[in-house]
Amino acid sequence: MTTSKGVCIADYLDEECIACNIDADSRDEVVDRLVELIHRKTGAFDRTAAFADVLERERLSPTVLAEGLALPHARIDGLSRPYLAMATTHHGVDFKAPGEEPVNVIVLILTPKDDPGAYLRLVAALSKKLGAPHVLKQLMAVDKAREVLGILTEGPERENIKLNAMNVMNRNPITLDEGDTLAHAIQAFCSNRIMDIPVVDDDGDLRGVIAIEDLLGLSLPQHLLWMEDLTPIENFEPFSELLRKDSETKVADFMRDKFVAILPETPAIQLAKIFLMQGIRQIQVVEGSRFLGSVNLDSFISQIFWA
C-alpha cells in the first residue's frame, strides 16, 4: 500500500474527456457518456462491463460527495493507469442519493483493479480541488473543456496526496451528545444501522464512544458474565427495565471513555494495523481533543479493496 504519492489531475484528465453543459436526463445517461469518453480514448477495457460496474457501485452506495458533486467510480480490469472523465450540467442530474439535491458536476474515476490506492488518492486530490469555495460555480460558468481543465489544474502542479486518516475518514458521522438519553442512542443505532457512535460535547470535543454491545452491557450485569454458561437462566427479562428508564439514562452514564483515537495525518497502513490488531470497528480521528471524524472498518475496507 503506497501511502504517499504526488497526484496531478492533469495526468489523468484531458480535454477530450471533458463534456461541458451536457443535456442528460438521468444518472445512467451521464455515466454512459463519461464511460464512452474514456473508452474512446483508451479502448483498453470492456465498455459495457465498466458501465455496469459503475452503476452497480452507485446502486449500493451513491457517490455524491458534496452538494452538487458526484464522483462515480469503478475498478476495471485491463486498465494500465487511472483515467478521469468529467461532465457539467446546468439543470442537474438526480444521482438517487437520499436527501441530496441533483448534482451539476460529475467526475468519473476508472482505476486499475490492482491499484486500490489510486482511487483514494484521486478522490483526495479532487476533494481538495473541488471542495475549495466557488470552484463548482466557476466550473458551471464556463463552457469550454480547456477552461474547465485550466480551473482544475491551476495552483501547485503536483499535489502530494497522502493516504492517511484524513482522506479515508467519514467527516460527518452520526454522533451523540453526552446529555442525550439511552432512547436517543437506541434510535441512532437502529435507524442508521450502525455499530459505533462517537459521543461529542458542545465544544466539539470527543468525550467517548458507544458500541451497540453497550446496550446489552446495560442489561447484562457483570456478575452474570462471570458464568461460563448462561443457558440455564431462562427467566431473564431485564430489557423491560432498561426501556422503562431509557429517558432518564444519559449517554454519559454508559459510554466508554477509552477509545482508539489517532491524528488526521496517521497513515492508512497504521489504521490497517490498528483495525487488525485491536479488533475494533471504528477509529476516531482527533486533533487534540477536537473530534474530526471516524474511520469505520467497513468503509475502510471498501475504499481499499473495492471502491
Add this chain to the structure above:
Amino acid sequence: MHEEENGAVLSTKQLLARLVLLLLISVGIGFSGKLFGVFTEKQVVATSVFLAIILGTLFFWTFRLSIAFLGLTVLIFTHCLDIEHFVASAELPVILFLVGMMIVVGALRDLGFFTWVVQALISIPNMTGRKFIAATAIASALLACAVDEVTSIIFIATLIFQVCNRLKLNPTPYIIICVLCTNIGSAGTMMGNPVGIFIGTKAGLTFGDFFTWAFPIMLASLGSCVVVCLMWYRKELHLFDERLKDRMERQLSLVPKVVVPYRRGLAVLLLTLGFIASHHALEEFFHLGKNSILLVAPLACSGIVMLFKRDRARHYVEHEVDWWTLLFFMLLFAIAGTLEHTKVTQVIADGFVNLCGDKPAILIPSIMATTALGSAFVDNVIFVAAFSPVITALGETMPSMPLWWALLFGACFGGNITLIGSTANIVAIGMLEKQSHSHISFFQWLKIGALSAFVAMLIAWGLLSLMAPHMPH
C-alpha cells in the same frame, strides 16, 4: 507505592537512581551488620538480598520478580544458597496448594457460585443501606476465608460498583469497608491468605487449629471492624439509604433478579472445604505426614474439576493461576529460607528476646505490632517469610502457637493500616480507579484503616491472651 504501573512509567534516569538507592540501602545495612560484628559474610549477603527484595517491592512493584531472580542468582554465586537448599526452601507444597485453590476458584466462577453469592446479597429482603453494606462486608470476609482475599474482593467490589452505579453513589467508602473486612476475614482460615497456608506449613498447624483458635478471634475482630466502619461512614450510608429508597419507590431494582443455578458450584466448594477440613483425620487414618493431605487437597479437587470440565482445563491452568505472583512467592520463600540457613533469623530472634523478654504477655503484642507495622508497608508474605524462622527459634524455649497466631493476625490485620498494606487493597484500588476514576489519598485510607486495624488487633490481643494458656504446646 505498589501500583502496577510503578516502575513501568519511570524514565531510565529515575530507574537507575532508584536502583542505586536500593543497592546502597540494602548493601549498606548488610555491611553495617558486619561492621558491628553481628553478621558473618554470608549473613551480610543474605540480609542484603532480602532487603533488596523488600525495597524492590516498594520501589519497583512491577519488577519485583526480576529483582527476586537476580537476588537468587547472587545467593547462588556467593555460596549462601545451593540448589538443594533452594528446592527445599521454595515451599513447593505451598505453591501447589495455591495453584489448586486458584483452579478451584476459576471453576467456581464458571459454575456460577460467585454470581449466586452476589445475587443473594442483592436479594436481601427489606434492604437498607446499612443492612446491605454490613451483609456485603461480612460476606467478603467469609468469602476470603473460603477462597482467598483477592478473589473475594474482586467479586465483592464488582457488586459494589454495580450497586453504586445504579444509585449514582461514589463507591469509595463502601469499597474501603469491604476491603478492610476482607483483610480481617483472610486471617480466619489457612486459605484466606498465602500467609495462612505458609504459617500453617511452617508451624505444623492444621485446618482444625485455625478453625478452633484463629476463626473465633477473626469473627470478633470482624464484628468490631463492621461497627467501626458503619459509624465512620454513617453520612455516606445515610445517603445510600435515601438513594436506595428513592429507587425502590420508582420500582427500579438494583440489578436484574435472576435465579442462578448454583448447586454444582456450591458442591465443588463444599467438596474442597470438606477435603481440606478433614485433612488431619485422614492423615492420621492413613498414617501420612502432617499436613500432607492438606497440601494436596486443592490439587485433588482441581484435578476432579478439570476432569469434568475438560474443555476448560487448559484455561484454568493458563489463565486462572497467577503464575507471576506464585513464582515471586517461590523465590521469596527460598531467599527467606537463606536467612534461616545462614542463621540471620537466629540473630534477629535473639535480639527480639533481648528487647522484649521471653514472656508471651509481652511477645504476643510485640510480634503483632511489629508484623502489623511491617505489613502496612511491605507485602505481608515477605514479612511473614522473614519472621517465621524467628518464631521457630523463639518456640524452642516457649509455647509457640500463640506467637504464630500473633504473627498471622499482625500480618493480616496490619494490611488494613495503609492502602498498600495488602494485595486486596491494591487490587480494589486499581478496580476503583478503573471503574469510577476515584482516587483514595494515603491519609484518607490511613485514618479509617489504622483505626479499624487498631481496634481489631486490640480484640485479637485480648482474646489471644485469654486463649493462650489453653493452647496445645
